[in-house]
Amino acid sequence: MNVFVLTFSLLYGIMPFDRLNPRSNLFDYIQMYIIPIFYLICYGLINFGSFGISQNPSCDSVCGLGNALIIHLGCFLYLSMHALNLWRRKKFFIVFQHLLDDIDENLKRCQALCGDDFETKKKRKYLFYGTWIVVILAFTASFCYDIRELVYYYNKYFFINLMVSNFPYSAASVMLGQFIYFVSEISQRFERLNELLEKISKESDRKHVPLMIFDIETDAKKDLPPNQQLRQRHFVASNEENNELNDDMDYFYDTETIMEEGTSSESNLPDLFKLHDKILSLSVITNAEYGPQSVPYMAVCFVITIFGIFLMTKVFFVVGGKSRLLDYVIILFLVWSLSTMVVAYLVLRLCCNANGFSKQSAMIVHEIMQKKPAFMLGNDLYYNKMKSFTLQFLHWEGYFQFNGIGLFTLDYTFIFSTVSAATSYLIVLLQFDMSSILKTEGLL
Numbered sequence: 359m360n361v362f363v364l365t366f367s368l369l370y371g372i373m374p375f376d377r378l379n380p381r382s383n384l385f386d387y388i389q390m391y392i393i394p395i396f397y398l399i400c401y402g403l404i405n406f407g408s409f410g411i412s413q414n415p416s417c418d419s420v421c422g423l424g425n426a427l428i429i430h431l432g433c434f435l436y437l438s439m440h441a442l443n444l445w446r447r448k449k450f451f452i453v454f455q456h457l458l459d460d461i462d463e464n465l466k467r468c469q470a471l472c473g474d475d476f477e478t479k480k481k482r483k484y485l486f487y488g489t490w491i492v493v494i495l496a497f498t499a500s501f502c503y504d505i506r507e508l509v510y511y512y513n514k515y516f517f518i519n520l521m522v523s524n525f526p527y528s529a530a531s532v533m534l535g536q537f538i539y540f541v542s543e544i545s546q547r548f549e550r551l552n553e554l555l556e557k558i559s560k561e562s563d564r565k566h567v568p569l570m571i572f573d574i575e576t577d578a579k580k581d582l583p584p585n586q587q588l589r590q591r592h593f594v595a596s597n598e599e600n601n602e603l604n605d606d607m608d609y610f611y612d613t614e615t616i617m618e619e620g621t622s623s624e625s626n627l628p629d630l631f632k633l634h635d636k637i638l639s640l641s642v643i644t645n646a647e648y649g650p651q652s653v654p655y656m657a658v659c660f661v662i663t664i665f666g667i668f669l670m671t672k673v674f675f676v677v678g679g680k681s682r683l684l685d686y687v688i689i690l691f692l693v694w695s696l697s698t699m700v701v702a703y704l705v706l707r708l709c710c711n712a713n714g715f716s717k718q719s720a721m722i723v724h725e726i727m728q729k730k731p732a733f734m735l736g737n738d739l740y741y742n743k744m745k746s747f748t749l750q751f752l753h754w755e756g757y758f759q760f761n762g763i764g765l766f767t768l769d770y771t772f773i774f775s776t777v778s779a780a781t782s783y784l785i786v787l788l789q790f791d792m793s794s795i796l797k798t799e800g801l802l
Contacts, residue, residue, distance in 0.1 A: 362490050363532070363539045370529045372443050373536070377451040386448075394440055400521040401433055409518045414511065416683050418799040420673060420792075424687040427665060428694070431658050432526030438654045439530050450647050454540065457640050461547055464633050468554055468626040489704065493535075496700055497528055500693040507686045527694050530655055531701045537648035538701075541708040541760070544644065547637050548715030554630055555722040558623045562731030624733040627740060631747045634719055638754060641712060645760050652705060653762040656776075659698040664780055666691035668787045676792070677801040684801075709760035709768040720751040 367373035371393035374386045404410040412422040504524045508516035669688045678685060723744050733740055760768040766775070 360490070360539045362494065363535045366532045367536060370525075370532050372440065372529060372533055373451075374448055377448055378455055380448065380452055382448060390440075390444060394437070397436065397521055397525060400518045401429070403518055404429060404522045409512065409515060411511075411519065411683065411687070414683060416681060418681065418684060418801070420669075420795065420799065421681065421684040421687050424665070424669060424684075424691065428662065428687070428690060429522050431661060432522065435530045435654050435658045436526035439533050439651045442651050443533060446647055450643070453643065454640065457636065457643075458543060458547075461633060461636055461640070464629060464636075465547070465550055465554075468629055468633075469550075471626055472554060472557055472623050493700055493704070496697050497531065500524070500697055501528070503693065504690070507682075511683070523690065527658075527698060530658075531698065533651055534648075534655055534701050534705055537644070537652065538704050538708050540644045540648070541641075541705075541712050544637060544641050545708060545712040545715055547633075547640075548712060548719065551630060551633055551637070552715060552718050552722060554623070554626060555719060555726070558627065559722055559726050559729070561623055562726055562729045562733075624731070624740065628743060631743060634716070634747070634751075638716065638758070641716075641760070642758055645758075649761055649768075650763050652768065653765060655698070656702060656762065656766070656772075659695070659702050660776055660780065662691055663695040663699065664783050664787070666695040667784060671788065672790070672792045673796070677796055680801050703773075706768055706770060706772055710770055713759060713769065716751075717755070720748050723748055 364373070368375070368389075371389040374382070374390060376386055379386075411417055411425045417425070501524060504520060505516065508519045508523075512519060666688075669691055674685065674688045678688075727741070727744050727748075762768065766772050
């Protein structure tokens with residue numbers, strides 16, 4: 359697993375120790391129970407003790423409302439996602455790794471048959487790690503800002519407030535980070551599979567053994583004589599009834615004739631189709647585990663973003679700088695709305711990439727079929743398998759996409775739907791007149 363995700367998952371207690379070992383003991387899960395209990399103790403001290411921001415003398419009604427909203431939303435987010443995390447346990451990690459190793463082994467065998475070494479594209483690799491660095495820097499900045507403000511108000515007891523205001527959102531983001539990692543692994547396997555299919559497509563442009571023609575329309579085979587005789591017959595019969603056959607022959611004459619010797623890339627096709635099915639199955643398993651967790655995360659991201667914009671425009675721009683505690687609460691909304699939106703965007707982007715690469719496989723197979731390569735014309739088995747593959751994927755596309763338990767699809771259309779919904783709510787919220795409340799609190 360990616361070192362960033364693995365490290366933070368263990369620190370936040372959202373992944374069991376020795377996750378790939380089927381044998382479990384109490385120590386493997388102890389941190390997954392201790393940390394939530396410690397969080398609930400801090401949550402109780404904030405709400406029923408004297409450590410909460412709402413108990414501070416300088417906290418007005420707007421500050422108290424904003425603080426209550428962000429800590430209660432954080433509690434809902436963390437507890438709901440962690441409950442699903444406990445339900446997952448080790449079984450998913452073991453199954454995922456086993457299937458991934460099986461897919462990698464088959465991919466290596468297919469690549470060896472092709473005789474090429476497929477290396478990871480450096481540009482995509484740099485983009486992947488660069489994205490993780492940006493996410494980590496964003497969360498580090500929010501973490502440092504939160505600590506600085508809480509130390510100013512609570513000194514050595516700052517950790518209690520930090521555990522309630524910061525921990526739920528960062529822990530939930532790490533849980534979605536696991537989803538991002540697993541989807542990126544799936545996307546990489548689709549990409550490697552497409553490279554193998556692209557190689558077959560390129561070879562079909564130049565490799566050609568004119569043994570027979572397979573007529574897709576009538577499922578009939580027509581034997582072809584050797585090249586020279588075929589060329590002579592082509593010119594003689596150019597004005598006869600088999601003009602349609604002659605058009606197909608033009609394609610043969612423009613290509614290089616290479617006789618088949620042993621195995622070649624197209625012999626990978628049946629294995630590649632099976633690999634595609636395995637990767638799709640891996641996508642279903644991953645979405646079943648992490649799709650439910652994306653629902654509370656997206657919901658909380660939506661709510662804090664709307665209220666963050668509302669407090670920023672109606673309060674901070676009007677009375678910003680007059681109350682440090684109020685400014686802290688408002689900026690906390692802004693910080694976590696931006697951080698959660700970055701993670702949500704990564705989830706949508708990686709899910710779109712995985713779906714795009716899976717669709718690209720079917721498009722490449724269609725391209726191979728349109729070229730009518732010699733291995734397909736000489737053997738109807740390949741044609742039937744490619745036809746079955748494309749039909750199967752056509753039905754699969756309507757059956758599965760990465761989603762949040764069917765409530766929404768995890769792709770770029772989700773951004774449009776949330777922006778349109780947020781605009782409607784903001785139009786209503788921005789019509790409230792906050793001047794009287796601010797005057798009552800002595801801020802205006």
